Amino acid sequence: MAFPENFLFGSATSAHQIEGGNINSDWYAWEQIPGHIRGGSTSLIACDSWNKYNEDIKLLLNTNQNAYRMSIEWAKIEPEEGMFNKKAINHCRKQFELLKKNNIKIMVTLFHFTLPQWVAKKDGFASKDNIKYFVRFCQKMAEEYKGSIDFWATLNEPNVYVQKGYIEGSWCPGEKNKIKALKSWSNFIKAHNLVYNAIKSVSPQTPIGPVVSTMVFKPYKNNILDRSLCYLARLFFYNAMLKRMAKKSDFIGLNYYLKTTLQAKNPIVVKDNSVQNDYGWHVHPEGIYETIEECTKWGKPIYITENGLADAKDRLRPQFLKDTFDWLQKAIADNLPIKGYFHWSLLDNFEWASGYTMKFGLHTIDRKPRPSAQIYAELIKKSSGN
Ligand code: FCB
Numbered sequence: 436m437a438f439p440e441n442f443l444f445g446s447a448t449s450a451h452q453i454e455g456g457n458i459n460s461d462w463y464a465w466e467q468i469p470g471h472i473r474g475g476s477t478s479l480i481a482c483d484s485w486n487k488y489n490e491d492i493k494l495l496l497n498t499n500q501n502a503y504r505m506s507i508e509w510a511k512i513e514p515e516e517g518m519f520n521k522k523a524i525n526h527c528r529k530q531f532e533l534l535k536k537n538n539i540k541i542m543v544t545l546f547h548f549t550l551p552q553w554v555a556k557k558d559g560f561a562s563k564d565n566i567k568y569f570v571r572f573c574q575k576m577a578e579e580y581k582g583s584i585d586f587w588a589t590l591n592e593p594n595v596y597v598q599k600g601y602i603e604g605s606w607c608p609g610e611k612n613k614i615k616a617l618k619s620w621s622n623f624i625k626a627h628n629l630v631y632n633a634i635k636s637v638s639p640q641t642p643i644g645p646v647v648s649t650m651v652f653k654p655y656k657n658n659i660l661d662r663s664l665c666y667l668a669r670l671f672f673y674n675a676m677l678k679r680m681a682k683k684s685d686f687i688g689l690n691y692y693l694k695t696t697l698q699a700k701n702p703i704v705v706k707d708n709s710v711q712n713d714y715g716w717h718v719h720p721e722g723i724y725e726t727i728e729e730c731t732k733w734g735k736p737i738y739i740t741e742n743g744l745a746d747a748k749d750r751l752r753p754q755f756l757k758d759t760f761d762w763l764q765k766a767i768a769d770n771l772p773i774k775g776y777f778h779w780s781l782l783d784n785f786e787w788a789s790g791y792t793m794k795f796g797l798h799t800i801d802r803k804p805r806p807s808a809q810i811y812a813e814l815i816k817k818s819s820g821n
Pocket of ligand 1: 592648787
């Protein structure tokens with residue numbers, strides 16, 4: 436298989452979804468309200484990765500992965516305004532050291548959906564005044580971990596956050612407020628661009644980029660109306676944001692999960708008969724190629740920072756992984772600027788409003804491998820020419 440020597444093969448997680456104990460975050464408070472999380476579960480224990488991160492690293496090593504995308508929970512580091520928790524900072528440092536010792540490249544996300552409660556009380560990203568707190572936190576992290584982090588990802592899926600948190604109101608902060616949606620959309624862009632400058636002033640060599648959620652939008656009929664609708668969907672969902680962040684980015688992180696078929700009449704979203712995962716998302720591995728191709732126009736190296744499927748029984752994942760590798764290979768052969776792939780997720784975890792019901796892991800929550808874990812390991816081995 437023709438993958439470049441330094442291609443990253445990894446998996447992705449986020450602190451809130453695996454660590455446990457993130458009780459000072461706004462999401463944790465949100466989880467306590469009945470009806471918010473399916474099954475009434477919370478992230479209190481999750482995978483207990485705060486205590487068991489060495490076991491997570493073993494899972495990476497057992498499956499030949501050479502990269503890990505994880506996040507730092509702001510609420511754990513700065514639980515009160517201006518009070519940075521030294522113990523938590525040192526705890527994360529130990530994890531980075533262990534990853535480094537094992538030659539695993541580290542991508543750290545600085546915002547993965549959760550905020551300290553004190554920031555949320557001041558209206559989170561809906562308020563421009565809070566950007567400075569986020570920049571301060573990010574700069575502090577860059578200073579603390581200088582030389583240890585291989586990639587900084589500023590924001591995870593700000594586009595999804597705006598949609599779920601401020602339009603649908605189905606995720607924390609749970610508002611249906613179009614004005615706040617617009618404000619947070621633009622504040623995220625400002626925050627990204629400012630964080631870029633702040634981290635560059637500390638670590639000029641470390642690549643920094645945003646992570647956005649993408650989707651393949653397919654026209655139901657190959658006519659101008661349906662095609663234009665898909666163009667607009669891509670524009671509003673992620674391209675408009677990327678356009679405003681690309682200049683201050685050394686790479687672009689793309690999370691790709693699904694395909695949506697659209698038509699320019701009601702109902703706009705057309706149900707097609709392609710395979711669906713446990714979430715009901717249309718599984719479409721070839722879309723990874725289209726997504727990379729679409730975002731090549733931003734002129735930056737691309738990482739697939741998340742890709743995977745909810746599949747408790749592992750009935751689709753093995754073939755999905757094989758197909759995905761074929762499409763990645765084609766992207767490389769066609770000279771698209773793809774530099775790495777992170778599977779979501781290393782292990783089952785707290786899947787936001789779905790609680791523990793959606794299982795995205797190569798491993799279960801008690802760290803038992805699904806058959807896919809072995810398949811991923813073999814694909815990586817072949818692809819690295821070993
Ligand atoms: C993405 C999120 C990630 C996880 C996957 C399934 O939107 O970034 O935290 O929930 O979906």
